[in-house]
Structures are given as structure tokens and as C-alpha cells.
Amino acid sequence: MATTLKINGEVREINADADTPLLWVIRDELDLTGTKFGCGVASCGSCTVHINGQPQRSCIYPISAVGDSEVTTIESLDSPEAKAVQAAWQELDVVQCGYCQSGQIMSAVGLLTQNTKPTDEDIDSYMNGNACRCATYVRIRAAIHHAADLLEAKA
Amino acid sequence: MSTSMNRRSFLKGVGALGATLVVGFNSSGLLAAGHSEAASVAADLNPFVRIDADGTVTVIAKHFEMGQGTSTGLATLVAEELDVDWDQVNVEFAPSDNAKYKNLAFGGQGTGGSTAIANSFMQYRQAGAAARDMIIRAAAEAWGVDASDISLKGGMLSTQDRVSGIGRFVEAASKLTAAEEPTLKDPADFSLIGNNKLHRKDNTDKTNGSAMFSMDVKVPNMVYVTILRSPKFGGKLKSFEAGDVKSITGFVDAKALPNMAGVAVYAESTWGAIKARRSIKAVWDDSNADSRGSEERLSEYLAKLDADPSYDVTGNADLADMEAKAKASEKQVSADFIFPLLAHAPMEPLNCVIEPTENGGIRVHDGCQFPMITHPTIAAISKLPMEKVEIKTYYAGGSFGRRANTASDYHVEAVLAYLALGGKNAVKLVWTREDDLAGGFYRPMFAQRASIGIGEDGKVSAWAQRTVAQSIFKGGPMEKMVVHGGVDHASVEGVSDTPYQLPMSLGLTDFESPIPVLWWRSVGHSQSAYTMEVLMDMAAEAAGKDPVEFRLAHLDESDESQGRLAAVLKLAADKADWGKAMPEGQGQGIAVHKSFNSYVAEVTEVSTNEKGAVSINKITCVVDCGIAVNPDVIRAQIEGGIGYGLGAVMRNEVTLKDGVVVQANFPQYEPLRMTDMPDIEVHIMPSDKPPTGVGEPGLPPAGPSLANAIYAATGKRVTKLPMKANGITFA
Numbered sequence: 001m002a003t004t005l006k007i008n009g010e011v012r013e014i015n016a017d018a019d020t021p022l023l024w025v026i027r028d029e030l031d032l033t034g035t036k037f038g039c040g041v042a043s044c045g046s047c048t049v050h051i052n053g054q055p056q057r058s059c060i061y062p063i064s065a066v067g068d069s070e071v072t073t074i075e076s077l078d079s080p081e082a083k084a085v086q087a088a089w090q091e092l093d094v095v096q097c098g099y100c101q102s103g104q105i106m107s108a109v110g111l112l113t114q115n116t117k118p119t120d121e122d123i124d125s126y127m128n129g130n131a132c133r134c135a136t137y138v139r140i141r142a143a144i145h146h147a148a149d150l151l152e153a154k155a
Numbered sequence: 156m157s158t159s160m161n162r163r164s165f166l167k168g169v170g171a172l173g174a175t176l177v178v179g180f181n182s183s184g185l186l187a188a189g190h191s192e193a194a195s196v197a198a199d200l201n202p203f204v205r206i207d208a209d210g211t212v213t214v215i216a217k218h219f220e221m222g223q224g225t226s227t228g229l230a231t232l233v234a235e236e237l238d239v240d241w242d243q244v245n246v247e248f249a250p251s252d253n254a255k256y257k258n259l260a261f262g263g264q265g266t267g268g269s270t271a272i273a274n275s276f277m278q279y280r281q282a283g284a285a286a287r288d289m290i291i292r293a294a295a296e297a298w299g300v301d302a303s304d305i306s307l308k309g310g311m312l313s314t315q316d317r318v319s320g321i322g323r324f325v326e327a328a329s330k331l332t333a334a335e336e337p338t339l340k341d342p343a344d345f346s347l348i349g350n351n352k353l354h355r356k357d358n359t360d361k362t363n364g365s366a367m368f369s370m371d372v373k374v375p376n377m378v379y380v381t382i383l384r385s386p387k388f389g390g391k392l393k394s395f396e397a398g399d400v401k402s403i404t405g406f407v408d409a410k411a412l413p414n415m416a417g418v419a420v421y422a423e424s425t426w427g428a429i430k431a432r433r434s435i436k437a438v439w440d441d442s443n444a445d446s447r448g449s450e451e452r453l454s455e456y457l458a459k460l461d462a463d464p465s466y467d468v469t470g471n472a473d474l475a476d477m478e479a480k481a482k483a484s485e486k487q488v489s490a491d492f493i494f495p496l497l498a499h500a501p502m503e504p505l506n507c508v509i510e511p512t513e514n515g516g517i518r519v520h521d522g523c524q525f526p527m528i529t530h531p532t533i534a535a536i537s538k539l540p541m542e543k544v545e546i547k548t549y550y551a552g553g554s555f556g557r558r559a560n561t562a563s564d565y566h567v568e569a570v571l572a573y574l575a576l577g578g579k580n581a582v583k584l585v586w587t588r589e590d591d592l593a594g595g596f597y598r599p600m601f602a603q604r605a606s607i608g609i610g611e612d613g614k615v616s617a618w619a620q621r622t623v624a625q626s627i628f629k630g631g632p633m634e635k636m637v638v639h640g641g642v643d644h645a646s647v648e649g650v651s652d653t654p655y656q657l658p659m660s661l662g663l664t665d666f667e668s669p670i671p672v673l674w675w676r677s678v679g680h681s682q683s684a685y686t687m688e689v690l691m692d693m694a695a696e697a698a699g700k701d702p703v704e705f706r707l708a709h710l711d712e713s714d715e716s717q718g719r720l721a722a723v724l725k726l727a728a729d730k731a732d733w734g735k736a737m738p739e740g741q742g743q744g745i746a747v748h749k750s751f752n753s754y755v756a757e758v759t760e761v762s763t764n765e766k767g768a769v770s771i772n773k774i775t776c777v778v779d780c781g782i783a784v785n786p787d788v789i790r791a792q793i794e795g796g797i798g799y800g801l802g803a804v805m806r807n808e809v810t811l812k813d814g815v816v817v818q819a820n821f822p823q824y825e826p827l828r829m830t831d832m833p834d835i836e837v838h839i840m841p842s843d844k845p846p847t848g849v850g851e852p853g854l855p856p857a858g859p860s861l862a863n864a865i866y867a868a869t870g871k872r873v874t875k876l877p878m879k880a881n882g883i884t885f886a
Contacts, residue, residue: 017426017430020424027371027425028426029424033371037425037504038504038588040820044826075364077363090358093358095355097550097552098222098550102364123829124829128828130829131502132502132826133501133502135794135795135801135832138832139791
């Protein structure tokens with residue numbers, strides 16, 4: 001089935017069954033491989049993208065449900081929140097294997113966009129759906145606080 | 156990594172600046188150098204370092220990167236001795252070449268056993284030092300000065316009146332002969348080794364989506380393949396019907412694998428291959444399958460614990476006497492321990508790409524952990540000579556042991572699927588999470604029975620222990636290295652070689668099953684440390700002693716190994732304010748363990764809420780891993796090892812019903828989450844000893860220190876795992 005997708009500021013033609021999860025269109029058709037497959041059941045968050053600015057699990061999001069919404073992947077992040085998050089992640093050397101980190105970053109950007117000064121509890125509850133098998137959680141928590149500080153310093 | 160790699164490619168393309176210096180070792184183990192990688196092949200040289208005319212230094216990593224930080228570590232060793240700026244150093248993964256890139260700890264190319272930095276420490280430093288020496292000699296000749304008048308720091312050569320980058324001299328240096336034994340730095344002069352502020356080499360491309368995993372590889376004419384496997388271990392395909400697959404967009408074909416291990420389902424997209432597989436109806440021959448459920452397995456394990464052990468691990472034929480002695484003691488401790496099967500569940504599901512090459516061979520795209528096994532295995536099943544099989548290594552999205560197995564299971568599947576389709580299309584094999592959890596190669600199930608006596612002096616007078624476990628190494632190509640006199644060392648390590656001074660007798664019995672088992676982060680230590688350290692706590696209580704004092708009473712600190720264990724134990728107790736007053740319902744627990752030649756002590760603090768649910772609040776850890784090459788990577792590995800261990804002991808188990816795995820996906824094999832993660836404080840013991848393991852040793856004490864803290868807070872002693880299935884709830 002041919003359809004169009006608004007993604008990373010472009011309109012792309014795609015050919016996929018209506019029930020195809022957005023994840024596989026992003027990865028296999030559009031070659032945007034920063035978004036990862038981890039579980040396929042919205043349990044690990046590795047596939048997190050933004051749909052109209054909100055973090056969503058692309059592995060269970062059928063392409064037919066996207067409609068006119070704007071999809072953003074890790075490759076085109078450029079908001080002040082995103083830049084602060086990526087800088088904080090690098091400053092604190094959060095990553096280990098790195099496979100879940102695109103999803104972690106997409107969620108962290110979502111959190112800071114709606115809450116500029118999250119507490120530990122805010123972070124824990126917002127980020128709990130993003131699993132990291134390397135258990136980089138101590139640093140993710142610290143990096144989100146650091147990103148909030150970077151944003152505050154700029155404001 | 157990528158930015159400067161692009162710059163280098165650009166410069167190479169220009170051609171005028173094509174000169175490079177490559178430094179490594181020849182097949183006699185001597186340092187050698189050449190002017191290009193192509194020339195180095197002819198010159199019998201395995202490059203570890205390449206320096207381009209623009210001064211870019213590329214470290215060729217013989218170990219893969221699964222998150223453990225080895226690519227950063229190897230780069231550190233070279234950059235330290237070469238004395239270049241950290242930002243001028245890149246890392247590339249070495250090709251599969253067993254002769255040139257072997258792990259000195261096990262004689263073949265592979266990563267595991269927390270050996271990467273330990274075995275590379277001198278090798279990569281020597282390569283860096285040789286390159287430095289040659290560049291300085293080349294500059295001395297060009298400038299007409301004595302080499303001793305030239306200093307090299309931060310990638311810049313200088314004399315009293317001259318300054319230059321190193322790139323200018325790589326061509327001249329490549330024509331010199333490498334020094335046999337270049338001078339290595341005095342550790343007192345290290346500026347990068349031990350530096351807290353070095354950033355990881357992979358931290359930019361892993362935060363912007365550009366890092367390449369094999370899951371991200373796409374090559375021309377590639378089809379995607381999933382495999383429908385037997386629901387029971389040991390089952391074989393009898394026949395299958397494809398069902399309504401033709402209506403699925405991009406469906407290509409479905410074929411029985413030639414070894415009847417399953418049905419390969421091909422499509423033009425990953426989703427097509429996942430969806431089409433759901434339509435396949437297969438009939439399985441279960442005549443050799445294992446149909447036992449978890450309850451049956453447990454009762455067989457317990458029956459084996461009751462029977463006389465097959466193997467006398469300690470070799471004194473005195474298990475019965477030791478058990479009798481323990482039981483005759485005035486104070487005694489006895490307990491049974493049960494450890495479940497565990498899946499590794501790395502975040503990147505297993506996958507690889509098999510691509511035909513122009514010379515009639517194949518190229519494997521993989522986060523390849525064991526080229527020494529995978530390369531010959533693939534060559535054999537594809538009936539190709541070794542030199543026509545090429546392995547290209549990518550970042551691996553975790554492993555925890557899973558990617559390294561002596562069957563090379565997922566590579567074999569991928570090659571069989573490639574051949575079954577005719578060998579013209581490249582194929583990408585993708586496992587789903589369901590495939591991963593049901594796919595075997597688990598941490599074995601263990602059962603332990605301990606009988607301990609306490610003497611009048613308040614110390615252990617008898618320690619008898621029986622172990623039942625499925626052997627990891629028996630029947631495999633590494634059996635001779637690890638199995639001696641029928642005893643698989645991986646089944647008893649951490650107990651049989653404990654640094655504690657204990658009068659000990661150990662018996663071992665194997666459990667057999669077609670379910671493949673495998674090393675899982677920290678291997679035997681993943682359960683032996685739990686048994687040892689919970690028992691030490693129980694014994695301390697029986698003796699009426701403080702757990703730290705009781706442990707120290709069984710360590711002779713004049714012995715190096717026991718002294719280092721005692722030192723981390725004492726420092727952890729000090730840092731965590733061991734024994735401080737805590738409110739009702741809270742508690743501290745301690746555990747200490749030696750594994751992979753490193754020493755780690757952890758103090759865990761827990762609290763309970765009004766319903767008795769446990770929160771893990773803080774873990775204070777002290778590690779002695781010899782010289783700390785990258786302190787921040789060490790802290791990260793200890794944090795991660797603790798987290799990986801905690802998640803497993805809290806709630807993970809693979810169970811079977813009629814031989815079929817019950818846990819389908821993460822909701823049934825729930826990973827550790829952000830809300831579970833305690834604060835972790837890591838202290839690294841200063842040391843001038845050679846570097847030892849880091850990726851695994853943080854894990855073993857995590858479980859028992861938690862168990863001991865839960866006991867302190869609640870009075871509940873957990874000896875059967877996971878905790879959640881045995882009476883403990885977590886907040």
C-alpha cells in the first residue's frame with residue numbers, strides 16, 4: 001500500500017501494509033537506523049520516536065495511525081532540549097553498548113520539554129519504560145539533571 | 156569516531172598525502188612496521204596502530220565493543236605511549252584473523268572472561284611506544300639533531316627551535332626498523348592511563364543515532380529472514396505448510412533449513428519476515444526433545460543433591476566425613492540454594508548479515524565476539540576456504556556472554572538460510588525478543604547444599620558443599636582448557652578457589668539436558684558468590700560475630716590474594732559506615748568476592764515500606780582491578796554489573812512447561828528498570844599491579860549483598876532465586 005509519511009521535516013512516499021509498525025518503515029524503507037528494535041511489544045523503549053513532539057513506541061504504532069502527524073527520529077533532533085540532552089549524555093559518558101540510547105534520549109527530550117526541572121522521582125517515573133540492559137540508569141538520571149542545568153544556564 | 160574517519164578518507168582520496176605508518180607485531184611476536192596496511196600483509200605484520208600523514212592515529216582493536224569500553228581502553232594504551240592528543244585518536248575493529256589478532260589469554264581471536272585490557276596491556280603500549288620511537292628517530296634525522304633532543308607531547312614534536320606535528324614524519328618513519336624493545340613509560344609519568352577525564356571513544360555516535368550495529372546493515376540484494384524453530388529443545392522439523400503467506404507484502408519464500416532445525420522465512424522487509432512466520436504451520440519430531448517442565452527439573456536436581464556426588468572436586472574423598480563433622484559441631488549452618496536458568500537478553504536481538512563476495516566467498520556482518528570460532532565454523536558449513544570468509548565487525552548491542560558460543564549458533568543459522576535460498580541474495584537473519592528468550596544458551600540452573608560447622612574458636616571448622624549443575628564446557632571445543640578429572644571448573648569456580656581459609660570438601664554432579672547452556676556475565680561466579688557470601692553471613696550469625704570481622708578472621712592478610720580481598724572488604728565497610736544505627740525495617744548487607752583476578756566488595760542498603768516491600772537504596776562498592784586504565788569506564792562497568800546482577804536475582808528466571816519456555820518477552824522476563832536502580836558509589840583501590848577484569852567482577856557480590864541486607868532488614872533469608880518468586884516483594 002502506497003502512502004506518505006511526514007518525517008524529519010520531509011514528506012516521504014512509502015510502500016507498506018497498513019498494519020506495518022512505524023519502526024520497520026523508518027528502519028527498512030527509510031534507512032533511518034538510529035531508531036532500534038528491542039522487543040516489538042512496547043516494553044523496552046528502544047524504538048521511541050516523537051509523534052507531534054510526544055515520545056511514542058514506534059514498534060507497535062501502525063503506519064495507518066500516523067496520518068498527517070509529524071514524526072521525528074534521533075537523526076533530526078535539534079531542539080534546545082535535545083542538544084542539552086545529547087551534550088549531557090556525552091559529558092557524563094552515559095552510553096555502554098548504546099543500543100537503547102536513542103530511545104532513552106528521545107524520552108529524556110520529551111521529559112525536559114514538558115518539565116524543565118524534573119526531580120529524581122519525575123525522572124524515574126517518566127523513564128521507567130525505557131529499559132537498559134547495561135543498566136546505565138545511574139548516569140541517565142544524572143545526565144537528565146545535568147541537561148536541565150545546561151538549559152537553565154542558557155535561559 | 157566518524158568525523159575524523161571521514162577526514163582521513165578524504166585525505167586518502169586526494170592521494171598526495173597517502174603515506175602512513177603502520178606498527179604492530181610480526182608472526183614471531185616481534186615489533187615491526189610498514190608504510191601501508193596493504194604492504195603490511197606482505198610483510199607479515201599485524202597492524203595495531205596506523206598513523207596518517209595528517210597526524211590522525213587509528214588504533215586497530217582486536218577486541219569487539221559490546222559496551223564494556225574496550226575500544227576506549229585500547230586507544231588509551233596506544234595514545235599514552237605514543238604521547239598524542241586524545242582527540243587525534245580513532246578506533247577501528249580488526250578483521251577476523253586468528254593468527255594476528257589473538258587474545259593472549261586464550262590463544263584465539265575473541266573477547267570474553269574480562270580479559271581484553273589485561274591481555275592487551277603490554278601489547279598495545281609496546282605498539283604505541285614503537286611508533287613514538289620511530290617518529291622521533293625520523294624527525295631527528297630530518298632535523299639533523301640527536302633523538303634525545305626531541306620531545307613529543309600531545310602529538311607535537313619539538314626541539315628548542317622547531318615544532319611539528321607527527322604526520323609530517325610518518326613516511327620517513329615507515330622506512331625505519333622498529334626497535335625490538337622500545338622504552339615504555341614509567342607509570343609515574345602516565346597522563347592518560349588512570350585519567351578520570353577521558354571521554355569514551357564511542358560516546359558521540361551512540362548519542363546521535365549514527366553508531367552502526369549489524370542490525371543496521373543493509374547491502375544490495377538483501378532479503379530478511381526469520382526462523383521458525385522447534386518449541387522444544389531437541390525437536391526437529393518434520394514438515395511444514397506455508398499457509399496464507401502470499402498476501403503478505405514482500406514475502407519471498409519459506410524453506411526448511413537443511414539440518415531440519417527450523418523453517419527459514421524470507422521477505423523483503425524485517426516486518427514481512429516476522430509476519431509471514433506467523434502463518435507457517437510446522438510439524439515437529441519430538442522423539443529426542445526434552446519435554447521436562449521446571450518442576451520435574453527441580454525434583455531431579457534435588458534427587459542428585461541427595462545422591463553421592465559424581466566428582467570429588469577437592470580431591471580428598473572426605474565429603475561424607477566433612478558433612479558429619481559439620482553436623483557434629485555445636486554450632487552449625489545448613490542450607491540448600493537453587494538458581495534458575497537465566498537468559499542474557501542483550502538489548503540488540505541476535506542478528507547478522509551474510510553477503511556473497513565477488514571472489515565467490517562470503518562476508519559476514521556481525522557484532523562478532525568470537526571470530527576464532529565463528530570464522531572456521533562458517534567456512535566449514537559453507538565449504539569455503541578460510542580466506543574466502545570475511546568477518547566485518549560492528550558495535551554489538553550488548554552480549555553478556557550470549558554472542559560468544561562455541562556452536563556459533565546464530566551465524567550457522569544465517570549461513571544455512573543463505574545457502575538454502577541459493578547463495579545469490581544476501582540475507583539478514585533477525586531474531587525477535589521472543590526468539591531470544593526461548594532460544595537457549597542460558598546460564599545453567601544450579602543447586603547447592605551446604606553443611607557448615609563452627610568451632611569453639613568461633614571460626615569455620617568444616618565446610619561441605621554439594622553442587623548439581625549442567626556443564627557449560629563438556630563436549631565443546633574448549634573442554635580441555637576447563638574440564639579436569641570430570642570437573643567443569645565453571646561449575647565450581649568461586650567456591651573451589653575461594654581465597655577464604657576454610658576446611659572445605661566439595662562434591663559435584665552434572666545435570667544433563669539438550670537445552671544449551673552458556674557463560675552468562677561472570678559465569679560460575681554468578682551463583683557461587685551468592686552461596687558463599689550468604690553462607691558466610693549465616694555462619695557469622697551462628698558464631699555470634701559481626702559479618703565483616705568474621706570474614707576477616709578467615710583471611711590471612713600476609714597472602715597477596717587474601718590481603719587484597721580483605722583490603723576491599725575493610726574499605727567498603729569504612730566507606731559505607733558499616734554497622735551504623737538504622738531504623739526498624741532497614742538494613743545493610745555486605746559481600747566480597749574475587750573473580751577474573753579482581754577483588755570487589757559491596758555494601759547494600761535497603762528499606763521496607765509498611766507492606767514489607769523492599770527498596771534498594773544504595774550500594775557502596777570498592778574494586779581492586781590492578782592499574783585502573785580508564786577509571787570512569789571501570790566505574791561504569793561496576794555500576795552496570797551490579798544492575799545486571801540485581802535485576803536477575805530480584806525477578807528473572809526462564810521456566811519450562813512440558814519443555815516449552817514460558818517467558819515470551821520482556822513483560823514476562825522483566826529487565827531491571829530505572830525505578831529499581833539504587834545510587835551506586837564506586838571506589839577504585841589504588842594499585843600498581845597489572846590490570847585485571849572489570850566487565851564481570853562487579854556482578855557476583857551484588858546478589859548476596861542484597862540478600863544479606865534483606866535479612867538484616869526483614870529477617871528473611873533468601874536461598875532460592877529469583878527473590879520475587881520466593882517471598883520477597885519489591886517496592
